[in-house]
Amino acid sequence: MIFHDARFIKSAPDLQHCPEDGLPEIAMAGRSNVGKSSLINSLTKRKNLAKTSNTPGKTRMINYYLIENRFYLVDLPGYGFAKVSRKERNRWGKVMQEWFLKRTTLTLTLLLIDSRHKPTALDSDMIEWLAGYRIPFALVLTKCDKLSNNKQQQALQATNALLNKMNIEVPVTLCSATTRRGIESLAELIDEFSRVDGQLAN
Ligand SMILES: Nc1nc2c(ncn2[C@@H]2O[C@H](COP(=O)(O)OP(=O)(O)O)[C@@H](O)[C@H]2O)c(=O)[nH]1
Ligand SMILES: [Mg+2]
Structure with missing residues (x-):
């Protein structure tokens, strides 16, 4: 499955500037x-x-892509970029917290983690935060083309072990934009959640 019918709609600096048409959204975090x-x-x-x-931290906006005229893929601003000021980081935290808690059209978040590295403290915080607020999410281990098959399995196991320790159950998918590994199954997951009505209570 490929979402051929896709177009950029807007970059929003915060929740107040996001689309208001009520279409379901799947976010990349x-x-x-x-x-x-x-x-x-x-x-x-x-x-x-x-x-x-290649210059991390440049995308400070919430970017909306309309898919098949029926749902959005949302490219969220990244976290953990060392070169931004504390003030900027705090702003990011506030904007994202409000967005996640009030964006009732959000049906699924894909939380991406680099498969080559252990989840960082920020990744763990994010996992626990999403789970704590019962925000539906799945983990995606990216850039797996850079790892041997063995190392890919190790990354998968390490992530599942971490989730076990946290007592959190979510799907984990190895993926590569280069080899397209995992893309098909993520597309199916996205398609499924694009047919769910927004369900966050708050
Ligand atoms: N080898 C490899 N490189 C990737 C993959 N995905 C992204 N990259 C590279 O990683 C860098 C950051 O990717 P980008 O999508 O801009 O990351 P973002 O900041 O999270 O949006 C770019 O140079 C990409 O080409 C992947 O699956 N495999
Ligand atoms: Mg980006």
């Missing part, structure tokens, strides 16, 4: 440079629909 924009391009088979970059 994770550290800067983890591969959020690349995943959107892979899902739509478009090279430059979402801007990718």
Whole structure:
């Protein structure tokens, strides 16, 4: 499954500027440079629909892509970029917290983690935060083309062990924008959640 019918709609600085048509949304979250924009391009088979970059931290906006005129893929600003000021980080935290808690049209969040590295403290915080607020999410281990098959399995096991320890049960998918590993199953997951009505109570 490929979402060929995709177009950029807008970049919103915060919740107040997001679309108001009530369509379901699937969000890409994770550290800067983890591969959020690349995943959107892979899902739509478009090279430059979402801007990718080698300079992390550049995308400070909530970017909306309309898919098949029926749901949005949302490219969220990345976290954990060392070079931004404390003030900027605090602003990010406030904007994202409000967005996640009040965006009732959000049906699924894909939390991306680089498969080459252990989840960072920020990743763990994010996992526990999403789970704590019962925000539906799945984990995606990105850039797995950079790992041997063995290392890929190790990354999967390490992540599942971490989730077990946290007593959290969510799907984990190895993926690569380069080899397209995992893209099909993520597209199916997204398709399923694009047919769910927004269900957050708050
Ligand atoms: N080898 C490889 N590189 C990737 C993959 N996904 C993203 N990248 C590269 O990682 C960098 C950051 O990707 P980007 O999508 O801009 O990350 P974002 O900041 O999370 O949106 C870019 O140079 C991408 O080309 C992948 O699956 N495999
Ligand atoms: Mg990006």
